[in-house]
Amino acid sequence: MMQRPQRGDPYRLWLLHGWELLCWAVMGLLALITVLGDVPAPQAYGSLALMTVLAAAYALVRRRPGAPVRVGYAYLGLLVAVLGTLSWMRDGFGALYLVALPQFVLLANSPRSALASSGLGAAAVSVGGTLREGWSLAGLAGNSLSSIGVYAVGALAVMVTPGALELRDERARLRAQLASAQAELAKAQRRQGAAEERERLAREIHDTLAQGFASIIVMAEAARSGLDADPGRTPRQLRSIEQTARENLAEARALVGSAPAAGTDAGSVAATLRRTLDRFTEDTGLTVEAELGDVDCDQPTRIALLRCTQESLANVRKHAAASTVSVVLARRPGAIELEITDDGCGFVVGGSCGFGLDGMRRRLAEFGGELTVTSSVGDGTRVLVLIPEYSEETT
DSSP states (O other), X not given: OOOOOOTTHHHHHHHHHHHHHHHHHHHHHHHHHHHHSOOOHHHHXXXXXXXHHHXXXXXXXXXXXXXXXXXXXXXXXXXXHHHHHHHHHSTTGGGHHHHTHHHHXXXXXXXXXXXXXXXXXXXXXXXXXXXXXXXXXXXXXXXXXXXTHHHHHHHHHHHHHHHHHHHHHHHHHHHHHHHXXXXXXXXXXXXXXXXXXXXXXXXXXXXXXXXXXXXXXXXXXXXXXXXXXXXXXXXXXXXHHHHHHHHHHHHHHHHHSSSXXXXXXXXXXXXXXXXXXXXXXXXXXXXXXXXXXXXXXXXXXHHHHHHHHHHHHHHIIIIIOOSEEEEEEEEETTEEEEEEEEOSOOOOXXXXXXXXXXHHHHHHHTTTOEEEEEEOTTSOEEEEEEEEXXXXXXX
């Protein structure tokens, strides 16, 4: 097990990475000298090609810190081959071995591997220089003795390899943890988005289709019971049923497509609410007193006001047993106010757990709005909707 670096390790790692940068600076300088100098074409093109291949391979390896160990060893094998070939092609290029030592340390898997791979590099430089000068055992021995860097690499590897390898592994672990955290965050965001979309669809279905079907049921029951008592009213009730069914069909198409929601075409919100109140009066026969101010607002706000009105009227129809409903739409300082009251039987607000009121609160919360419901048994109900207006100066 590799030991954690001690206090001096960060300084050794800083020295190691500085040396590594020096290696590529020397490589770049040699490439520039090759381009600008008077070097025979075969040697110039060959050495430039080798240094380019080596730099490209190194860039690929360093971009994959979590790559298998064999990838690093493959690059070290390429480095040994390039150093030996450059020493064979051109005089003086064996010095690249000294500046390339940090790469053996950084990309090796252990101190022993660093020593072995750097030793192979020194041997390749010695053999390449001997072949360039003419093969002989004496020349090989001289080149080997002159490559004193092979002895320095031992002390260098022992001094910096543990800290360098731990730094490399720690970076790989951090990158893996970051990738895992990003993947989990993306999954959580997708789950949250799916949950929010399901909630939105449930709210839209409740506020549109479910309310429409409830109205159809009530009107159909009234039409059936009135066939004998008041047959003249039946055609009007059937028309209301037909109209509500058409609106439900339009709402269903809007939910599964991109068509605008039924009853929410661009225009005055007062006109939109007026049509809703007229239908409510026609269907229920209740008295509706309306004060609808000329309030301009965007389409999402118009839809929110309409849905709150529809939900409140549906609750009046189903639960209130009221005779009169009052609706007031007005602009207040910094907000749009919608108030719906009835003279019905009322209820205990704290004991209400229906989906409708909760859905209204959630819908208004998207705009920073508020819903206040005031009621008591026998005293009717008051629903107050406040939606703040945001001007360009306050956003």
